[in-house]
Amino acid sequence: MPLPPCFADRREAGVYLGRHLAGLGYGAAALGEAPLVLALPRGGVPVAFEVARLLEGRLDILLVRKIGAPGYPELALGAVVEGDAAGGGPHTVTNDDPWTRRALDSGAFDAERGRQLDEIARRQQRYRGGAPVPAMAGRTVIVVDDGVATGATMRAALEGVRGAGARTVVAAVPVASVEGQASLRTAADQVICLNVPASFGAVGAFYLDFRQTTDEEVTALLRESGCGRPA
Structure with a gap:
């Protein structure tokens, strides 16, 4: 399915990203287990919600x-x-x-x-509710954000996942700069970017609706996915 010139919002970007990841064999049926889909809050959560839904994975957040x-x-x-x-x-x-x-x-x-x-x-x-992120050792872990500019935060997240013993570490974003994408390659087993434009500017330029994701939206999506335990 061809990509639109701009994603309508983060949820739509997550649908495109989730379908692409499923086609690459990262769905639960292909893996034989549910992948752990970790969102970088707050903007990565709506994207990761759709990715986890389409892959039949477990959604959670990774705090960096x-x-x-x-x-x-x-x-x-x-x-x-x-x-x-x-x-x-x-x-x-x-x-x-x-x-x-x-x-x-x-x-x-x-x-x-x-x-x-x-x-x-x-x-x-x-x-x-004070609980830590699920154990990652031996699992396929997909780290999701709404986009990558410099890649510094995502790279730190990937290194943390690797250090926690994940079997396979995947970075997945709807859009990234050329430099940002390149900076992630040594930290992940696979880097998935749907759109890597030669002229980048800012992540928000590739979304029609790029309003800030609120804490309330994050907790609602986590609750809907079955993993949210807000205090």
């Missing part, structure tokens, strides 16, 4: 938080990914640059990491 530089929160020094139900601790990704090395030496990196772990705990409580 950027670790910003002191005084310059928009400057990423790394990221931290939540641990899973098997008891694996949070996975931390650090950049290799002078800003990060100085923050590590001064203790600022660890302090900010602690704040972001507190935020992860808050979101675990809101979205899952």
Whole structure:
């Protein structure tokens, strides 16, 4: 089925993405097990909801938080990914640059990491009633977002999934920049992007409706899929 010039919204993008993944053999019937479909909240959740539905997979979220530089929160020094139900601790990704090395030496990196772990705990409580993400060891795990620009957050998520022992790690998005797609290849067994335009701009340019996904929408979709346990 040919892609539209723009997706109507995230749910429609998820339908196209889910059908494509099913055609590649990632459905439960082809795998012999239900894949674990992990959304990066909040924008990835409506996309992943449709992907999980079409693949007959289990939907959940994977919480990833950027670790910003002191005084310059928009400057990423790394990221931290939540641990899973098997008891694996949070996975931390650090950049290799002078800003990060100085923050590590001064203790600022660890302090900010602690704040972001507190935020992860808050979101675990809101979205899952405090429960961790399901165990990933030995499973096919598909990480979904609404698009990839630089790829930094998705790459951290994929590294966290790999570190949790997933058998197969798949990155799946409706649209990505050329550079963003390339940055994911070493972190995943397969990278699925429906649209990789030569001229990218921003993820929102490929959606007619790109309104911010709310916490209420996230919890409603998780509840509808059978995995949401909001407090």
